[in-house]
Amino acid sequence: MIRQIVVGTATCGVAAGANKLLAALHDFVAEKKLDVQVTETGCIGLCYREPLIEVRENGSRKLFGDVTADVAKKLAAGEGGEDVEKCFLREGDAVDRDGVLAGQKRIVLSRCGVIDPASLDQYLETDGYKALRKVLGSMRPAEVIDEVLKSGLRGRGGGGFPTGKKWQFVAAQPPGEKYVICNADEGDPGAFMDRSTLEGDPFSVLEGMAICGYAVGAGHGIIYCRAEYPKALARLRHSIVTAERNGYLGQNILGSGFSFDVHIKEGAGAFVCGEETALMASIEGRRGMPRFRPPFPAVSGLWGRPTNINNVETFANLWWIILNGGAAFAAMGTERSKGTKVFALAGKIQRGGLVEIPMGMTIRDLVMKVGGGVGEGRTFKAVQLGGPSGGCIPAEKSDLPIDYENITATGAIMGSGGMVVLDDATCMVEVARYFLSFTQAESCGKCTFCRIGTKRMLEILERIVAGNGEPADLDRLLDLGEKVKQSSLCGLGQTAPNPALTTVKYFRSEYEAHIRDKKCPAHSCNALVTYSITDECNGCTLCAKACPSKAITGERKKKHEIDLQVCIKCGRCIASCNMGAILKV
Amino acid sequence: MAESQGNSFARALWMTEGRARDLIPLLQAAQEAFGYIPERAMESIAGLTGIPVSEIYGVVTFYKQFRLTRRGKYMLKLCDGTACHVNGSTDLEIAVEDALKIRRGQTDPDLLFTLEVVNCVGCCSLAPVLMVEDETHGTLNPRKVTTLLKKLRTEAKSS
Structure with a gap:
């Protein structure tokens, strides 16, 4: 061979x-x-x-x-x-040398990194399209929905709504034009689960969509994918054509009389388009602004027709549920969160990557055992879950088993699966500022509190980070945060304050240090640190050359000095130093 | 070159059925052809779809993907996603600004580089990341970025 x-x-x-x-x-x-x-x-x-x-x-x-x-x-x-x-x-399938693959259970990712994603043959060899064959050949639509209900699968885009229930609503609408939309507008910074799934196993998503189309009585599918993912888009285009040529998509699929086509719609770079009503507005060619619900998409969605929207990972679970039965899926996980969840581990972590674990694993196990913990000499401080809509969960709370309810109880959200690990060199106030600057820029501007409230919250955080915070700022932040949550129409506004609210909740002392003592405990916020050169300096003069304000002086081959009166704390000297001799203190 | 660029947009206009839903794909075709959305392209689309230019302008400015000014040969997309941010994307931005003397959203006078700061390119485990056109460069630091830009400049000048 x-x-x-x-x-x-x-x-x-x-x-x-x-x-x-x-x-x-x-x-x-x-x-x-x-x-x-x-x-x-x-x-x-x-x-x-x-x-x-x-x-x-x-x-x-x-x-x-x-x-x-x-x-x-x-x-x-x-x-x-x-x-x-x-x-x-x-x-073979042994656990890898680093132990990352121990404790993982791969359903969505079972073919990722195993098969050639462009090869339909390899997909078929690994049980591909068996589920669709089974569904079309021997199951009625209601039976398919029953199986999904039994599995307890919940929306993997972050909301966690039971998938089977959503399907029931769409199926219950009078027959006619219906749509299935796959939400691949993975906008959360720090998340790349959907990209990897689309790049590594695109057929599984197409199969899931076709199964869904059969169950809810829809003949058309649309994948709304970010334009920032050129490779995923290319793989999808190829897979759709290949599936159509081989009778797994299009007219009269596998001779069953069921027809289902799939089109790709490229996003144009708007975070809010991950929200379902905004996403549909964008497909219809308008600005992606959310609208009031009800009517829910299941009743009146795309072009006013009943529409079922699920996330990439949700669709990628379906073939397994159909082949192994809903009960087998429900046997994994916790009481109310079944199956597995894919997480993108990133940030200050030794072994970042894509992992799929059964629900119920603790955050600590995921970070320390699977991810190998934080960098040497650093302490694990918190995880940021759910992107700009989520929150920070402190290390002390990391013995929490991961499921939808537990995570929500902390003030964060499960989100789509981006998990960014933070260590003691990360300033939590700056993290909150970062996320607020993101949501503030991405707010579509429809709701006053989201449009102006996030801007005011950002200004408060910028003030604190710059060392100009006032004692009353924390209360202002909390008060405004609650109001933005209550007075916004869609998920973006309702969750935008979460990063600020959770960091105040769990890291209040860091905020107080910034405001009262004018100190950044993580030595990260530029305005609140001073630069100093240690004895490691070998006098190479690189830093003095890099300094735009000429604050660094010193003779060649002798330790240099920084004039703190002149220093503008831009960080260029640190970037230029080969010896790691410049520190923020 | 310029003529064939325009042709791909002309073809998109010719192929379309001119429905409202075709607006964003048409704008994407225009941007693909010209590197930005020229006013004339908006006018052509308006004539074909019946959507007023003002509304098209609203859509163009709503989505971050669309540009209204010319772009350089290399589109630099500096990732400022969470993982890149905590791993020093701000320092990278300073390094790019220093090397090219442009700020985010700007193009250098030679029309070689355009710098954009984007939310997340989904390469978080290789943070911090810079995309040059469709190619992703990972685990960067200010020095590596400066070298990369130098290399690109030499390549562009010799071609």
């Missing part, structure tokens, strides 16, 4: 140099006339080890990480060596 070299070419792999690796491999194989097949796959989730290569030979599979061109060539040629050993991560 010939040797197969599989390169992970999802966006993070490419960013780490996977395309160059792929080109080098193709050249090498052609030049040496090796009997080796070089193929691509999606994201396996070990993003911190990119670029990744899997070698498949005689039924064995070996995974290698941090692969250089030299190592890749050796792998292709079947050679060993110390450098090859160093890159080795795991064999």
Whole structure:
């Protein structure tokens, strides 16, 4: 059997140099006339080890990480060596060397990083389209909905609404033109679950949409995907054409008489379009502004027709639920949150990547065991969940089992699955300011409190970060936060204050240090720190050259000094220093 | 080059049925062809769809993707998502500004670089990240960015 070299070419792999690796491999194989097949796959989730290569030979599979061109060539040629050993991560389905894959349960990601996402054949070999075949061949629409209800699957976009219930509402509408929309407008900064799913296993999302279309009686599907995801869009386009050619989409699917087509709609860069009514307005060609509900999309959605909107991850769960039964899905997780959840682990973490865990795992286990904790010498301080709509959960509360209710009780939200880990060098006030600046800019402007309230909240936070906070600012912030939540129409405004409210709740002392003592405990806020040069300085003069205000002086090969009166705290000296000799204190 | 660019937009206009729902795809076609949305393109779309230019302008300014000014050869999208932000994207922005003497939203006089700061490109585990056109560069620091920009400038000048 010939040797197969599989390169992970999802966006993070490419960013780490996977395309160059792929080109080098193709050249090498052609030049040496090796009997080796070089193929691509999606994201396996070990993003911190990119670029990744899997070698498949005689039924064995070996995974290698941090692969250089030299190592890749050796792998292709079947050679060993110390450098090859160093890159080795795991064999077969064993747990990887770092233990990231321990404790994970992969349903949505089961094919990501395993199959070639462009290959329908490989999708079919891994149980692909069996669920759609089963649904069309032997189940009535109501039975499909029953199975989804039994599974307890809840909307993975963040809201957590029971998927089966949503389907029931749409199915109950009189027959006629109905739509299924896949929300792939993954706008939360710090989240890349949907991108990876679309890049790594696009057919599973198309299959999920077709199953949904059959269950609710819809003939048309639309995928609303961010334009910032060029690779996901390309994969989707290819998959739709391939599925249509092979009878899995389009007219009379698999000879069942059921017809379902899918079109792609590219987003144009507006965070609020993740909200369902804004998303539909955008598809209709207007500004993406939310409207009052009811009527809910299930009754009057796209072009006034009944519409079912689910998120990418929700659709990607369906094939498994249909094949294994709702009960098997419901057996995983906690009492009210079933199944698994994909998280994008990022931030101040050792082993960032894409993980899928059963609901109910604690935040601490996810951060420390799966993610390998924070950087050396740092302490784990908090996780930020749910993006700009979510909140910060402090490390002390991290023994909380992850499920929708538990997370909501902390003041954060589950959100779509972005989990950004923060350590003691992260200033929580600055984190709150960051998110408020985001939501303030993304507010569509329809509701007064969201439009002006978020702006005023941002001004207060900017003031505090700049060292000009007043004692009454905290109460103002809390009061305004509650009012913005109560007086906004859509999810954006209703959740925008969460980052500020949760950080005040759990890290009040940091706010007080900024306001009262004019100190930033994390040594992060520029206005509240001073720069100093340590004895590590070797007098290379780089910092003095980088300093725009000429605050740094010193002779060559002698320790330099900063004139704090002149220093504008811009940070250019720190960026220029090779020795790490400039500190913020 | 310029002629073939315009042709792709002309084709989009010719292919469309001119319904309201085609507005955003048409604008995207115009931006793809010209790199920004020229006033003339808005007028052509208005004539075809019957949507007033004022309303089209409203849509253009609502969505961050659309630009009303010319762009450079390389579109730099500096990610300021949460993971990039806590891992030093602000320092990267300073480095890009210093190297190119432009600020976010601006294009340099040589029409080589346009700098945009975007929310999240979904490459969080390689933070901080800069996208040059469709290519993502990860685990950057100010020095790596400066080198990258230098390389791009030399490449652009020699081509």
